[in-house]
Amino acid sequence: xxxxxxxxxxxxxxxxEAAAVDEPADATGRPGPRTRDLAxxxxxxxxxxxxxxxxxxxxxxxxxxxxxxxxxxxxAGGAAPAGAAD
Numbered sequence: 001x002x003x004x005x006x007x008x009x010x011x012x013x014x015x016x017e018a019a020a021v022d023e024p025a026d027a028t029g030r031p032g033p034r035t036r037d038l039a040x041x042x043x044x045x046x047x048x049x050x051x052x053x054x055x056x057x058x059x060x061x062x063x064x065x066x067x068x069x070x071x072x073x074x075x076a077g078g079a080a081p082a083g084a085a086d
Contacts (some may be wrong), residue, residue, distance in 0.1 A: 001047045001057050002031055002068075003045070003046070004028055004045045006061070006065040006066070008045075009045065009058050009061060009062060010062060012038065012041060012042055012058070013042070013055070013058050013059070013062070015038055016035065016038040016042055016051075019031075019032070019034045019035040023035050025086055028069050030066060039051040039054070041056040043054065043057060045058070046061070059080065
């Protein structure tokens with residue numbers, strides 16, 4: 001599954017969390033339109049159908065993206081990379 005760039009996902013999370021706190025509920029008590037739009041976008045972006053799962057998936061993806069990665073080990077006796085000058 002395709003995932004948005006971590007910076008985009010981080011921005012969506014921040015916007016959703018701010019809207020969920022700052023935007024007043026509508027007349028029926030449901031989240032306001034901006035919060036609903038951001039919830040939908042998070043669901044589409046994470047391949048989920050529930051905003052709680054979307055938030056969990058987004059946070060997990062961001063945690064994975066920020067984890068340090070180990071560079072690949074050099075191949076012993078291998079040829080020089082293409083384009084390498086002597």
